[in-house]
Amino acid sequence: MSARMSALVRRFAATIAVLAIAGAFVPGAAVVATAKPTVITNFPLHTEFPNDPFYVDEWGLQSIGAPNAWGVTLGNSSVVVAVVDTGVWWTHPDIQANMWTDPIDGTHGHDYVDGDSNPMDIDPNGIYHGTGVAGVIAAITDNGQGIAGTAQVSVMAVRALGPNGQGSSFNVSQAIMYAADHGAKVINLSLGTNQTFGGPTDIELAINYAWSKGALITAAAGNSGTGTLDYPARLPNVVSVAAIDETGSRASFSNFGPGLSLSAPGDRILTLDGSNNGNAVHYLRGTSFSTPFVTGAAALLLSEDPSLTNSELWDVLNRTAVQPVGNGYNTNYGWGVVNAWNALNALNTPFIYVNSFPSSVSSSSKFDVTWSVLGPAGMAVTDTHVVWGTMSGRLGNSTPAQTGQTRQSYTASGLSLPSGAGTLYFKVVATVNGNLYESQEKVVTASSVPDFLFVLYQLLASNLLYLALFILVLAGVVAFIPQRRAARARRAVARPQTMYPSTYYVQAAPQPQPPPAQQPSPMAAAQYPPRVASPPSSAPAPASTPSVPIAPIAPGAKKRCPSCGTMVNADNMFCFFCGHPFR
Template sequence: MTQDGTPDLNRRRFLQATGAVGLAGALGGVASATPGRSPGPKEDEILVGVAQGDDSPADVVKKAVPGKARIVHENKTLSYVAVKFPSQAADVARENFIEAVTKNDRVKYAEKNATLSTSLSPNDPRYGDQYAPQMVNADTAWDTTLGSSSVTIAVVDTGVQYDHPDLAGSFGSNPGYDFVDDDGDPYPDVLADEYHGTHVAGIAGGVTDNGTGTSGISNSTLISGRALDESGRGSTADIADAVEWAADQGADVINLSLGGGGYTSTMKNAVSYATNNGALVVAAAGNNGTSSVSYPAAYSECLAVSSLDPDGSLASYSQYGSSIELAAPGSNVLATLPTDDYGELSGTSMATPVVAGVAGLTLAQWDVDNVTLRDHLKNTAVDIGLSSSQQGSGRVDAANAVETDPANGGGGDGGDGGDDGGSGGSTSASVTDSLTNSADSKCWTYAFEYSNPSTVVISLDGPSYADFDLYANDGTGTCPSTSSYDYRSWTTTSQESITIDNPDTSADLSILVDSYSGSGSYTLEIVEYE
């Protein structure tokens, strides 16, 4: 791959096409929550994302904050601040602030601090034994591995009763962080009222084969990021901070059994950050039964999970749509509850940790990156006769995932990540170049190596004191712009990544690297999975 248009690198053609002028926006990482912030929803706040630079996000925003409002939170890694308005302030005051602050060239977005909630649906009374592990063939997978404490699953949810007899063995000496109360103890404030996170944790990682209670899917290490309050609701900022924190803790899998609030740049950037740092983010499709998947599951970075009834049919409450990637049992799932109890709950909230647990089992057996893991889970899923919008690639299957070597195709079109001595399931190319200022951008084209790749990942590693963004088109043969594109990654930093499943190879992949602000060198990398 060369700048002057000559082929090639690693058997690929990767050409610079044209320079262009561009614009874009998004965000980036965690300072701790600000003391004194109330738990739960924060509907009086506006989140403002700032392009990375020499000064802090708060310094950029503070001049635009009106007299009765104040900056109450700053996340320097994700590069955003929360601006709180008095509760009696009219909506027009917030709208005027959004309009004013976004006129600053450094501000990439301003949006409401939306409220998300647990993806739990009402369930029938307790009726008997577990069925979820058996439905996904975890009991067969356990003949090979029960899981490994070297694999970490983060539960971003309500608090978890981490000293529950069936969970204590899964948590280490530092069980997590409480983003609701801003302290180092993610334990529920009131055990009787706050049970969702404990149930989710028990499904994914309740200790198996310990002679106590129920069996979780995998014996992974669990960490808890308490981001939802006793009502099961929480702000975008708290959840985004918890996702970033989980990634910084080295979580291999992050479970998001929550949804609502619609698309926000803050949450998009949080799951992008986690994905770019090697975590697989698994999220609940939502519970209103409609044909569109809720956010955060609908973000391309998240593996969206629909819910099945015990008979294998799609649960009536489960949302579905083109974003669904896997299905899992989610109705009447028996797992841990406070206090030292067990019970059945239903929802895509329950299906999601089944997939997270299977991901944990898989990582205990196979050392693969998060892109290969995602592909492998889909390639080894079982077609249960539902439409792709209802089941995605199928029902997740632990035995297939554990017993099938990803290097041999993962039961389908999977690859091996390219660096672990596999059988050629991936290939990569890269180029290093530079942008000179915020009016500079460059377009590159890339010729696919595989005729039908399962996934292509585009990564940008740019300067730390600038804000570069990434755009891509597939199947068009035309260069994207900052206003017309098929895919984009536009956080407030210069670390960007785009993942395209089943890319259209009828034309070369076109990629635009744009400077939103600043200058410097960057490396652009393409990894193509067979």
Template structure:
């Protein structure tokens, strides 16, 4: 940020030469809830984000009015939940006032999210999803690996289901709705969504029982939606953070609603920075533009197609869609009180099909989360839909398992995100910011022509709050008041992912101190 009287540092230029050194830098090419807190949606709460370096609870608590109280906090995501007993006006006044206080990064409603399913009348029929994405052909190579973990952030899961039990380990998961260690559904007749989603991903293959998921990956359940299918922003964010801490390589979020929130943005950034790849449902409104959390750049947005490989009438679509998968009349596991198996429709079903294929892929290839993301896109099948409808294409398990990621190919879809290969190049720079007034600007020259993706990452001090801003397609320096992309968590771990970036000009990057000082490393990775 720039204060009057503070000299502009000027933009530095990223060099393409490996190992080049200049005057500026060298380059290379826990959550606890207050007892008694109500489960499920929490529309009477405000979430307040506090910058690193400040006392989390005290910063907020001293400004909480008499008709409210702090009822929850997440130290890693650095937010507290303030519960109001009064009117909507009291909450709005508080949000307006608290954001004017030092060290307060944001204040937002504890929004409600919902499971994204469009249930049909139950029918028993043959599966088509594994065949359509060619998981059955991939099984000639591998059924999957129990060393790969898929976390299902959803309603509770009937983890003792005969067709799921074999893929659940000793740790079944965590219940963030009721604040205990048992994610089993409270009301299995009504709470079946998570069980169905889990089966789409990893119902046990080749066990002589029921249906087959896409992979025999280990499942863990983060129960963040209650029996009504709804859940609070804070519970879902806490569950995402928990899943990343469990080492889940894949996180499935078949849910949506609430719009953009800083709390969820920080949660998915945390998970991404800790090695998880998040798949999220595009949404079921049948409109252009995907829902949140799928719309965050950290998440892989998945649209739904039918058994004729046509976009489902309910599926949302748009530039953020990266992959498509079967999501109409998908047969999967259900709670035993509902008959153990049923067909459901929704982007909620397409998402775990994709998550399961991701798990299957990791059983064959050792990939980082970003490498996995690009590999699935590079090996996706073009099924003739527009890039807004299918992204890079329909996920293809056989191609993902049998194609060496070091030389990715595949049909790539209409969107061009697939790329011509699996090459990547990375450049890094180190710097120091002295306080809230300080910033560093960089101009990055592209290594590839028309790169498929660029990832900008900031690793800064744990006791400071640094933010990251990016402009593309312009020579204007990025800043907190002028940016195309931003990552503004409450700490100094930031990440921005841009698909098919505009490379008509050098990319402009701003590292800004919101508060605190210290050293940082900025890394930019291009994918061809």
């Protein structure tokens, strides 16, 4: 082949290659022989809602952002929620599969009213209070019957109230401790009283016990429409819940006031009825049914992050609540209306939670601050420490930097109030993946209690056994003093009879008295004046008796108390043992 022909062939091949490459980028230039794909069509679609027939009327779930939260998690059966109430109709088809089962005896809880292991909600009045509470928390979702629950978790039924909704604090306290001992991470108390108590109660001790075992306790604020929370909702270790209506405002029947934590839907709540019919539902209202929405939201958080402590859980719920009026805290809504979607989102962003610090300390004592950097697990914390000062907003001092990862706990030790300062302000800062995060500013004040009393208070407050012993001792002292005084008073007014003749006791000589003046009287001859031992004499008798000197009491002389028989010094004016006066 000549050189000319070879060059033409090369040019032709290059032209073909360029056209092929260009054809790949031109629509419709594909090879005609390529098979056309089959288009799939006419397949069914549906809205992203559960198929529970009554879901459309569950306005409360929409209000707390539950449908969005379900995109993250529907819940986890490993999370156990206890319902301390009138029991649960646990054979209801719309909750039976979500009932907790004791691995030892196969029961679903306990009955402290009838004293057996069957916590069935028997209610001739047809309210089925406990069943309704359980339905809001964990009715089975997307099963084609009944309603949708807030979280697909395990419900432990603990019956402490009778069919009329009444019960004793003893049964409730036993039920709370049962739940804590059997692994409940959230304990729902849709119950209470408006009574006020002057000291700790059995319910309070049970709640503190459950809190110490890591459980979060939620309780209804009450339905009197007053500015005071019911008991035990007003206790410090309880998440108190008020009710809102469908307008988003506080329900007219709901209690409110200082100490209120959160609000949730509580009016016209559609929930389960007591029946074996899967579609047996009815409407109920009250803070009893706003409380389980908060319980359900907490259960969703634990399903997503089981490592959350009860205090961290509470903090997330408070910080992510939606405030209907203004910003921050108020006594009408607490921190706002609980929002499960916001709460789950918070777990995906690093944030700082201050776990523990004293609200007040003595001027000379040292204290610690403990915090956690929460958020997605495994993120690098390159620096976290406490910054503090004696003026709000001017925190110029800091503790040594610490490093670690998210979902770890950190502690700064040895902090104290500066000399002469009455208040210390601080906050925690952390650098996570190069971004700076900080907590809210906290306050520690100086206590007016003397140091030794403050140390005693801290010891008693940190140990329930020491506190109980102290109360018993104090009660014994208080009971003994009035009895002692009463006994002395009785001895003072009731002269005791002596057990021995008067000659048995050592008596002090009587004090000399001047003789009575002699008065002329025809009966003078009949008087018998004392005679002086002297020789007979014809001289007339003296007109008066001479004074006889009193012999001093010999040192060491003793006498016996006529009241109690105790030997005391002869010159004592009263008995040192029983207080009986001698003269």
